[in-house]
Amino acid sequence: xxxxxxxxxxxxxxxxxxxxxxxxxxxxxxxxxxxxxxxxxxxxxxxxxxxxxxxxxxxxxxxxxxxxxxxxxxxxxxxxxxxxxxxxxxxxxxxxxxxxxxxxxxxxxxxxxxxxx
Amino acid sequence: xxxxxxxxxxxxxxxxxxxxxxxxxxxxxxxxxxxxxxxxxxxxxxxxxxxxxxxxxxxxxxxxxxxxxxxxxxxxxxxxxxxxxxxxxxxxxxxxxxxxxxxxxxxxxx
Numbered sequence: 001x002x003x004x005x006x007x008x009x010x011x012x013x014x015x016x017x018x019x020x021x022x023x024x025x026x027x028x029x030x031x032x033x034x035x036x037x038x039x040x041x042x043x044x045x046x047x048x049x050x051x052x053x054x055x056x057x058x059x060x061x062x063x064x065x066x067x068x069x070x071x072x073x074x075x076x077x078x079x080x081x082x083x084x085x086x087x088x089x090x091x092x093x094x095x096x097x098x099x100x101x102x103x104x105x106x107x108x109x110x111x112x113x114x115x116x117x
Numbered sequence: 118x119x120x121x122x123x124x125x126x127x128x129x130x131x132x133x134x135x136x137x138x139x140x141x142x143x144x145x146x147x148x149x150x151x152x153x154x155x156x157x158x159x160x161x162x163x164x165x166x167x168x169x170x171x172x173x174x175x176x177x178x179x180x181x182x183x184x185x186x187x188x189x190x191x192x193x194x195x196x197x198x199x200x201x202x203x204x205x206x207x208x209x210x211x212x213x214x215x216x217x218x219x220x221x222x223x224x225x226x227x
Contacts, residue, residue, distance in 0.1 A: 004160075034215075041125070043205065043219040044161070093160050104149045104168070104212055108160035 003027055004096050006109035013084055013116055020080045021112045023094030029074035030096035034106065035067075038091045050077050074099065084116040120144055123206055123218025132227050136193040140206035140218045143187065147208040147216075150182050152191045155203045155220065164204075165191065196225045 003026040013019050023033055031052050036044040048064075050056040050071035058064045068080040077096075081088055093111040123140045130136055138152075148169050153161035165180040167173045167189075173180045179192040189208070193200055203220040 006160075032213075041219075043123075043217040046214065049213070091158075095160075102212075104151055104166045104209070105163075106151075106215065107163065108153075110160045111158070113158070 002098065002105075002107045004094065004107050004109040006092075006094055006112050008112060009110060010113045011115070013114070015085055015116055016083055018080055018082045019084055019114060020078055021092055021094075021114075023077045023079070023096070023109050025075045025096040025098075025107070028096075028101075029099045030077075031074065031099045032097045033071055033077040034095045034097075035069060035077075035079050036093045036095065038093060038111075044093065047079075081114065084114070086116045089114055089116045120216040121206060121208060121218045124221055125219050127222040127224060129224045129226060130196055132196060132198060132225055134196050134225075136196050136200070136223060136225075138191040138193075138204050138206075138221050138223070140189050140208075141187055142189075142208055142216075144208075144210065144216075145184070145187065146210035147187075148184075149209040149212055149215075150180070150189050151207040151215070152178075152180055153205040153207060153217075154200075155205060157203075161205055196223075198225045198227050201225050 007022045035047045048056045048058045056069035071077040095106045095108045151166045152164045155161040170184045177194045181190045205220045206218040207215045209215045
């Protein structure tokens with residue numbers, strides 16, 4: 001149980017284009033989903049917290065107009081990187097907290113590697 | 118000062134050794150403590166969690182929390198090559214926002 005999927009797992013796009021990444025909780029409902037960014041040999045950096053049916057809460061320094069987050073259902077959240085630039089190349093990981101679970105429970109997706117050329 | 122400090126390693130041990138991984142933190146409000154294992158190019162996998170202080174054991178893994186010293190540990194007994202991964206500690210005050218360490222890279226040599 002507690003499986004989170006991400007799609008795509010790897011994407012290459014040209015500078016200036018937009019990319020959408022999907023995060024799905026496959027066998028549980030998640031009121032809250034988190035989006036992280038991870039650079040090589042560095043820890044996870046929380047970008048934003050999304051709650052189903054409401055606007056995402058972005059961490060300081062994260063541009064909400066560049067990283068659009070939508071949490072339309074209890075099993076799906078999407079992150080759209082708009083007008084991508086090479087510096088946006090990174091490993092993006094989502095996680096989901098089960099609606100009926102404990103506060104510590106956070107299950108991670110396998111990540112999406114974005115390369116902007 | 119970072120919220121969570123973790124020695125990045127790398128740490129290399131022979132198979133069967135006991136491994137000790139540690140994190141320190143500065144926020145005394147933290148009360149949820151987690152350890153994750155992350156294989157290369159994969160998302161983190163929750164290994165263990167503890168609430169407040171104390172020890173917790175699960176198979177070959179033992180998690181310890183010392184809130185007075187703001188110090189947490191993960192012990193791996195009888196380490197196996199399959200344990201080779203990066204281990205991340207994470208902690209939270211409310212369960213809403215988690216702070217992660219940078220991860221310790223572990224290699225278990227057969």
